[in-house]
Amino acid sequence: MxxxxxxxxxxxxxxxxxxxxxxxxxxxxxxxxxxxxxxxxxxxxxxxxxxxxxxxxxxxxxxxAGERTTFDLPIELSGDEFQRQVWALLDEIPFGETTTYGELAERLGDKSLAQEVGQAVGHNPVSIIVPCHRVVGKNGKLTGYAGGLKRKQKLLDLEEPEAVRAERLF
Structure with missing residues (x-):
């Protein structure tokens, strides 16, 4: 190795x-x-x-730089089965969109798993590339991020659709 x-x-x-x-x-x-x-x-x-x-x-x-919306890299994620399931769901969140921990838990079949989903998201070994920054709390509230909330907000701002950005300016 x-x-x-x-x-x-x-x-x-x-x-x-x-x-x-x-x-x-x-x-x-x-x-x-x-x-x-x-x-x-x-x-x-x-x-x-x-x-x-x-x-x-x-x-x-x-x-x-805003020139790429996806990554084309071979990755190998080391974690338990639940973590890998959560990370696979993270990888499906489209550029410019967000989801919540509860929605991910629901996709896994049990909305009560939201806290466990949050823990798995926090253990994502390839931040940004597997886009854990696209997961927010209820009502869109920013919650923890391994790189800090300022970085999370910067990544979300980078991905914000142009139409939404324009609406915010007016």
Whole structure:
């Protein structure tokens, strides 16, 4: 297994990209809630020396510049079955749309699982790429985000449809 990571500077601040063999396995903010120990990240490499990490950094840059709405990267998510089910639902949330923890729980068949859904969302190892920022609380209220609520709001603003943005200005 070839674990490695690179640190890239973005308009959201420093991000750590982690890969194992041919798949991206992590994208972490500096004070990320659930972050692997440094030893699990593998060797630190220069981003431009690793094809996968370089591609991930490029796609992130394009996304943050408003030039990309989806990611085309091989990812490998490590978690239990429930977490993987939640993360698969996150991946289905379209660009520019949001959902709630309760709605995700309902899609899993039990609305009472909203808190467990929230915990699984908080353990998403590839923030932004698997778009956990698109999950909000009841009535659209911003709730926790591993990268902080300011970053979550910035990502949601980036994805806000032009028509909605125009309505807010008038």
């Amino acid at each position: 070839n674990n490695r990571h690179a640190v890239v500077e973005t308009e959201l601040g420093e991000l750590t990209l982690v890969a194992s063999d041919g798949a991206l396995t992590g994208l972490y903010f500096p004070q990320h809630w659930v972050r692997p120990e440094r030893a699990q990240l593998g060797e630190e490499v220069a981003v431009d020396t690793d094809v996968l990490l370089s591609d991930a950094a490029r796609q992130l840059e394009q996304y943050l």
